[in-house]
Amino acid sequence: MSVCRVAAAAPLESVMRILVIEDDIAAAEYIVKAFGESGHLADHAADGEDGLHMAREGDYDVLVVDRMLPKRDGLSVIETLRAEDRQTPVLILSALGQVDDRVRGLRAGGDDYLPKPYAFSELLARVEALARRRTPAAAATVLKVADLELDRLARRVTRAGTEIVLQPREFRLLEYLMTHAGQVVTRTMLLENVWDYHFDPQTNVIDVHISRLRSKIDKGFSKPLLHTMRGAGYVIRDGIR
Amino acid sequence: MTAFGKLLRTTAFKIMAVYLAVFLAFAATLVAYLGWHTQVLLFSQVQETLDAEIAALSDIYSRGGIRRLAAVVDWRSRQPGSNIYLLTTFQGETLAGNIAELPGSHLSAEGWADIRYRRMEEADGRELRAMARAFVLPGGFRLVIGRDLEEREKVHAVLARPMRWALAVVLILGITGGAFVTTRVLRRVDAIGASAKAIMDGNLSERLPVAGTGDEFDRLGSSLNAMLERIEGLMRGLKEVSDNIAHDLKTPLTRLRNRAEEALRTARTEDDWRAALEDTIAEADGLIGTFNALLMIARAEAGRVDGEMTDLDAAEVVQTVGELYEPVAEEKAVTLIVDAPEPVPLSGSRELIGQALANLVDNALKYGLPQDGEAGEREITIAVRNDGDVVVLTVADRGPGIDADDRERAVERFVRLESSRSRPGSGLGLSLAAAVARLHGGILALADNSPGLKVVILLPRGATQAA
Numbered sequence: 184m185s186v187c188r189v190a191a192a193a194p195l196e197s198v199m200r201i202l203v204i205e206d207d208i209a210a211a212e213y214i215v216k217a218f219g220e221s222g223h224l225a226d227h228a229a230d231g232e233d234g235l236h237m238a239r240e241g242d243y244d245v246l247v248v249d250r251m252l253p254k255r256d257g258l259s260v261i262e263t264l265r266a267e268d269r270q271t272p273v274l275i276l277s278a279l280g281q282v283d284d285r286v287r288g289l290r291a292g293g294d295d296y297l298p299k300p301y302a303f304s305e306l307l308a309r310v311e312a313l314a315r316r317r318t319p320a321a322a323a324t325v326l327k328v329a330d331l332e333l334d335r336l337a338r339r340v341t342r343a344g345t346e347i348v349l350q351p352r353e354f355r356l357l358e359y360l361m362t363h364a365g366q367v368v369t370r371t372m373l374l375e376n377v378w379d380y381h382f383d384p385q386t387n388v389i390d391v392h393i394s395r396l397r398s399k400i401d402k403g404f405s406k407p408l409l410h411t412m413r414g415a416g417y418v419i420r421d422g423i424r
Numbered sequence: 425m426t427a428f429g430k431l432l433r434t435t436a437f438k439i440m441a442v443y444l445a446v447f448l449a450f451a452a453t454l455v456a457y458l459g460w461h462t463q464v465l466l467f468s469q470v471q472e473t474l475d476a477e478i479a480a481l482s483d484i485y486s487r488g489g490i491r492r493l494a495a496v497v498d499w500r501s502r503q504p505g506s507n508i509y510l511l512t513t514f515q516g517e518t519l520a521g522n523i524a525e526l527p528g529s530h531l532s533a534e535g536w537a538d539i540r541y542r543r544m545e546e547a548d549g550r551e552l553r554a555m556a557r558a559f560v561l562p563g564g565f566r567l568v569i570g571r572d573l574e575e576r577e578k579v580h581a582v583l584a585r586p587m588r589w590a591l592a593v594v595l596i597l598g599i600t601g602g603a604f605v606t607t608r609v610l611r612r613v614d615a616i617g618a619s620a621k622a623i624m625d626g627n628l629s630e631r632l633p634v635a636g637t638g639d640e641f642d643r644l645g646s647s648l649n650a651m652l653e654r655i656e657g658l659m660r661g662l663k664e665v666s667d668n669i670a671h672d673l674k675t676p677l678t679r680l681r682n683r684a685e686e687a688l689r690t691a692r693t694e695d696d697w698r699a700a701l702e703d704t705i706a707e708a709d710g711l712i713g714t715f716n717a718l719l720m721i722a723r724a725e726a727g728r729v730d731g732e733m734t735d736l737d738a739a740e741v742v743q744t745v746g747e748l749y750e751p752v753a754e755e756k757a758v759t760l761i762v763d764a765p766e767p768v769p770l771s772g773s774r775e776l777i778g779q780a781l782a783n784l785v786d787n788a789l790k791y792g793l794p795q796d797g798e799a800g801e802r803e804i805t806i807a808v809r810n811d812g813d814v815v816v817l818t819v820a821d822r823g824p825g826i827d828a829d830d831r832e833r834a835v836e837r838f839v840r841l842e843s844s845r846s847r848p849g850s851g852l853g854l855s856l857a858a859a860v861a862r863l864h865g866g867i868l869a870l871a872d873n874s875p876g877l878k879v880v881i882l883l884p885r886g887a888t889q890a891a
Binding site: 379384386391392395 | 702705708709712713716744747748749751752755774775778779782786789790
C-alpha cells in the first residue's frame with residue numbers, strides 16, 4: 184500500500200512549464216502574463232504549426248491549446264502529438280462549448296476542456312490539476328492531509344484517529360479534493376469530477392455540499408483544512424498559506 | 425426556353441416518346457411477320473396449282489400432241505382471270521398463250537421465276553409481274569405457265585393500307601396523348617416552381633399547391649410543405665432567438681455599462697474600485713450564463729446531435745440531480761423527494777437531461793415555494809417512471825403554480841412569463857428543459873399539482889441496448 188503525504192502547498196511551489204497555443208494575441212498575452220504572476224513559465228505559439236513544433240521541442244508540463252487555430256487546427260495538433268506518443272497533458276480552449284464539441288476534443292486526445300469565455304482562476308486550477316496527474320498522489324490508495332486520512336480501498340475517513348461517516352458522494356468530493364491537496368479546485372471541476380456534469384448550476388449547490396463536508400471534517404477541530412478561495416474555488420491543505 | 429422546347433425536355437414526354445417508339449416497332453414487326461407469312465402461303469398455293477396444271481397439260485400433250493395442247497392452252501388463256509400461258513416452238517415462235525411479250529431469258533430458264541410480261545388482251549401494254557415456270561416438252565416445244573401476282577399485290581394492299589392508317593393513328597394518338605400528359609405534368613411542376621419562387625422571394629408562409637387527388641405530385645407537395653413548415657418554424661425560432669438575445673443580453677449589458685460608468689464617476693478608494701470590478705465580473709458571468717442558455721436552446725431546437733446520445737439510466741440521472749440539490753433544499757427547509765425506484769433505460773444525452781432536470785429543480789426552489797405569509801408545504805418531488813415506450817420525468821412543487829391560461833404559453837419557445845423576468849437568474853430554465861425534451865423527440869408539459877406546478881417531460885425511450 185503506497186502512502187503519499189502531501190506537504191502543504193508543495194506542488195504549487197513547483198514551477199510548471201506551460202505552452203499556450205492561441206491565435207488571439209491579446210488573450211494569449213494575458214494568459215502568459217497571468218501564468219507568470221502565478222509563478223509558472225509560459226510560452227506562446229500563435230498558430231498550429233508553430234505550436235506543434237514548440238510542443239515537440241520544448242519540455243512542457245501542460246499544453247493549453249485553442250480549438251480553432253490558423254495553419255493547423257487545434258485538434259489536429261493534439262492528434263499529431265498523441266500519434267507520436269507524446270503524453271503531455273492538454274487542455275483545450277474552445278469558443279464552441281457544446282457537449283459534442285467537448286466529446287470531440289477529449290476523443291482527439293485532450294485531457295480537459297474549457298469553454299470560452301473563462302475565468303483565469305478556472306484555467307489555472309485546471310492546468311495545475313492536469314500537471315498534478317503525473318504525481319503519485321493520483322494513484323495513492325491512502326490520502327493524507329495533516330491528520331485527515333482517506334483510505335480509498337476501505338472507503339474510510341478518519342481525522343485524528345476518529346472515524347468520520349460520509350455519504351458516498353461526500354466521500355468522492357473529499358477524495359477529489361484530497362488528490363488535489365494544496366491546489367485550488369473550482370466548482371465546475373467538482374461538478375465534473377464528482378457528479379460527471381459539465382453545466383453551470385445557477386444556484387450555489389456546490390457551495391452547500393462543501394459547507395456540509397466542512398462541517399463533518401473541520402467542525403470540532405482547531406485547525407481548519409478545507410478552505411474557500413474567494414472568487415476561485417476551494418482548497419484542502421494543512422494550514423493557511 | 426420556348427414552351428415547346430420545355431415540353432420536349434420533360435421526363436414525361438421522353439417516357440412517352442420511348443413508349444411510342446417501342447409500340448411502333450412492335451406493331452411494325454407484327455405487320456411484317458403477318459405480311460411475310462401471307463406471302464409464303466400464297467406462293468405455295470400458286471405453286472401447287474401451277475404444278476397441277478403443268479402435269480395436266482403435259483398429259484394432254486403426250487396424248488393429243490402439240491395441236492391439242494395448243495388448242496387447250498389457247499382456250500384456257502382466254503378465260504377471264506386465267507393463268508398466263510405461252511407455248512412456243514423450239515425457235516421461239518408463239519403457238520398459243522396470252523403473253524404478248526416476255527424478256528427472252530425467262531424462256532430458257534428452268535424452275536420458278538419472278539418474271540415481268542405484257543398481256544396480249546390489254547391494250548395499254550402495262551408490264552405485269554407474275555410467277556412462272558418454263559417447261560420443255562419432248563419435241564422441243566417450250567411451255568411457260570405462270571400466275572399473275574396481282575392477287576398477291578392486292579392482298580398486300582388490303583393489308584398494308586389499314587396498317588398504315590393504324591400506325592398513323594397510333595402515332596397521332598401517342599403524340600397528342602404524350603403532349604397532353606406532359607403539359608398536365610408541366611402545369612403542376614410549373615405551379616410548384618412558381619410557389620417555390622414565391623417562397624424564395626421571402627414569403628415563407630407560401631405553400632406548394634396540393635390538388636387533393638392524392639397523386640404523386642400531391643405526395644411530393646405534401647412532403648415539401650411539411651419541410652417548409654419545419655423551415656418556417658426554424659426561421660421563426662431563429663428570429664425569436666435574435667429577439668431574445670437582444671432583450672436578454674442588452675438589459676444586463678446596459679446594467680454592466682451603467683455600473684462601470686458609475687464606478688468611474690463615484691469610486692474614490694481602492695475598495696470602491698475593487699467592488700465595482702467584482703460587480704462587473706459577476707454581471708459578465710451572468711451574461712455568459714444567459715448566452716450559453718440561449719445558445720443551448722437554439723441548438724436543441726436545431727435538431728438532434730447523435731454523437732451525444734448514449735444509453736443511460738434516467739433513474740440514475742434523477743437520483744444524481746436530487747442528490748446534487750438536496751443540501752440546497754435542506755438549507756431552504758424544503759423537503760426534496762426523489763422518486764426513482766426502478767431502472768429506467770433511455771437513449772439520450774445524460775448531460776442535457778441532467779441539465780434540464782437541474783434547471784427545473786432550480787426553478788422549483790426559486791418559484792415553487794409557498795409565498796411569504798402563505799401556508800403550504802415546502803416540498804419538491806423529482807420522479808421518473810417507465811410507461812411503455814415512454815419515459816416520464818416529473819418535477820413537482822407545492823408553490824403558487826402557473827395559471828392554466830399561461831401554462832401553454834409558458835412552454836412555448838423562449839416565452840418567459842413576467843414573473844420570471846423580474847426575479848434573479850436567466851429565467852430560461854423552463855425553455856431550456858423544453859428544448860432538451862424536443863431534442864430527444866419528446867415534449868414538456870405543465871400540469872396542476874393542486875396546489876403547485878408539475879412539470880412533466882415525456883421522452884421516447886429510443887433505441888436502447890438494454891431492454
